[in-house]
Amino acid sequence: MTTTSTDRPLGITGFGAWLPRRRMERKVIATAHKWFNPALMAGAGGTRSHCSWDEDSVTMAVAAARAALASGDPGKVAALSLASTTLPFLDRQNATIVAEASGLRPRIRTQDVGGSLRAGTGALIAAFQDGALEGGDASLVVAADARRARPGSPDELAFGHGAAAILLGRERPIATLLGWTSESDDFVDHYRSEGRDFDYRWEERWARDEGPAGRLPAAVAALLDRLSLTPDGIDRIALPAASAREAQRIAKSCGLDPARVADPLDQACGHLGAAHAPLLLAHCLEQARPGETILLAGLGQGFDLLVLQATEALADYRSAGAVGAALGAGRSDENYLRFLAFEGTLELETGIRAEADLKTAHSVAYRSHGALTGLQAGRCTACGTVQFPPERVCVNRNCGAVDSQEPYPLAGRTARVVSLTADRLAYYPDPPVRYGLVEFEEGGRLLVEFVEWEGAELKVGARAGVAFRIKDRDEQRGFRRYFWKAVPA
Template identity: 45%
Template sequence: MTAGILAFGAYIPRLRLQRQAIAAANSWFNPALKGLAKGERAICNWDEDAVTMAVEAARDCLTGIDRKSVRGLQFASTSFPFRDRLNAGIVAEALDIASHVAALDVTASQRAATSALLNALNGGGPTLLIASEKRRAKTASPYEMTNGDGAAAVLVGEGPAVARLVGSASRTADFVDHYRTDDQPFDYQWEERWIRDEGYMKLVPPVIAEALSRAGLQPGDITHFIMPGTLPRIAATIAKVAGLPEAGIRDNLQVALGETGVAHPLMLFGHTLESAKAGDRILVVGFGQGADAIILEVTPELAKLPARAGVSGHLARRKEEAAYNRYLAINDLVEIERGMRSEVDKQTPLSSLWRNRALLTSFLGGECTKCGTIQIPKSNICVNPNCNAMHTQVPHAFADKAGRINSFTADRLTYSPSPPACYGMVQFEGGGRMMLDFTDVDPEALEVGQPMRMMFRIKDHDTQRGFTRYFWKAAPAPTSAKES
């Protein structure tokens, strides 16, 4: 039995930087930016990175699936927050599946995700493949315009596949269209016309042809053609050369999202699945030091997949960001006066982080086996004043619980990279409560009783030691089925 795609999911940060705002700030220096100033791009909030987005995309992907069934986790990105600490391990702990999965980081090429997908399709237990990217770009560069932040995930394994592999091909070439080294924060790029003519046009069509041949298909059999890339008309040009139907070229989501790097092939794949029908054949290309071409055929199982936010849901969950200066500040692209309150030492004792990982990373609380009271944090003595039993609590998961605001404030005194800091008491359905930071909120719209859900986010940056610590925060629950 061959492996196929069992499920898919996505995450796109809520903030959408308006490209007009980028152009307005920078066209004095580079007037050509005006030509790119259409639509918006997704940008991370100050407390998001490739890891937090990966967790959310994975949760979306695993909607309705027993997490205990996952055996492997692969995490693809070129913007991992940690160079030597398993980023996939943080994600696995946050998903509370760490103890039974093998986890691996895949990196160093824009096609890391498609290559990892081929590996996963070639065997092994159910593997959760997540691609997540938050690429930095220099101020006033074209890439600041065309990049987008986001994550996508697929679950790969044997079983009722929503799409099954029918053919693939790969080619590796040390073609350096851009690169980034250990000690440099930004990419260095070569000329676009050369990348198009010598790169895409010479490397991609032969790989597509080989994949089609292995699948025993003609170009006209492809229903959807996914070709990430920001070069003008690159997908259409390749489709023409490869003989693919023009009508099947998928929107690269440049106007609404931006190019999400390693995540983009899977992002477009997820977006395609959201409207695909059984029998559709999807061709996904990954480009970067060579190319991967993967052909998948949609099965009737797709219609049975439980509803999820996916790409469209997250595209609908959006807040326009017109403040270019805030984007610069929360991405450390400008030295902003953060005030003395930001100077508090944020050291994370790693021994304590490990000891408390159930609470801090997996967000597990406790359930009293004597009186049934649900509580967080889990404690030695039950918090119910009519119980107070000792050592009776078993772990209880809070990450997917619905909650409501009991009290709140918007605080302009405490240090926050994006003030005001909003937080309050959140009471969970079924029991338990916690004073929690809020994220992705509109301060003026907060109210007692407001429905909230939990999201995995950056809690603090320890700038002195370069450590990022994560915790769970409360965000407004989706307001429409579309955002789910």
């Protein structure tokens, strides 16, 4: 009897995470508003992650997706779901951008999922349910959020920015889904309406007492009973709550052992919105042992509950985008005014140099989207020369072959700095702008901006990688252009 791919169980085969390097000290935020709201000092511990000016939910999703795909075959991915409450485009599929920048083939199904902080777990359940994937055996669920908060609000302290990606497939899964349940409940403890930048939040004590803790116990008990599990049979509990104390309180109300609640990471990076539950799942998988069970919850206008079990394959798995590494890669930031400027809350006087029209010619951008979004160079099949951008004629003066180039992706490859310039005359949101040439080890040169080199020596010969970032923003037309930038390798 021949075994088909659909006869094998669908499980988690990989994961990845991304947190912006910048970590704002909460004490700095609370101190800045102490004159008006001294109560904020009670939440002044730890740090929160926040995007630089050239990061958003799309760029973070690409970073997490590429990390998850490093352990699998991108060619087998047949579907990608992008979950977020802060997608930059309302009528342009953001998941398509993420798929192309992640190196996935065009013939896949992509979708945006939003509207709730449990969009990440909802997309994960849907991916598990989608058993027969046309044209491939794998699917990718990516969740990313970059929620903004009103200055001086508790949300400004509590929120964080980041992304997590979960890769599903049938080749040596590291965790399988034992069961799940969902409940829809229009519990409005907070919301953000169309055209509004910030959430409106109702009274915190009411939300705590009447929220998930009131309805979760019955659902947890029913799910465990259906799976023939007892509360002691759950080894790790991932609850995307606002704090460790709150997560432990919810777990206790469900009859679960509070000591088994995973660190909600509120002190290290803040709450990542729709990405927080997938991030906690990835973090649990990093620490779990084969055979252990994980209870994952997604909260927001109801809840999702998933019970997963780690397999023997987890012992050999190593993630290219580990949560622990992402947490440890942060850089403390104490410049609150820069934080506000990057959030878009503080409008700076940028001068006349910032008045250049940034209109994008979409026809040209579409014709070159493989190079711009996918960072596809051309490799001459006659002599092997790599060139960017790809052209019809090989640039090797000893070759000059016509129409001989095949696509050659540069993303994920290592390069070295060939030249660099620092410029304070041109407008740049985070001056000075640093740009120059990098040369990839396998061939090909690229003119790029250099970002995130604080703490690393930027010099000729330095090793560099590339990251997908915002190139510029056309505020007049509400459009963002994306390209790749050089980061320390």
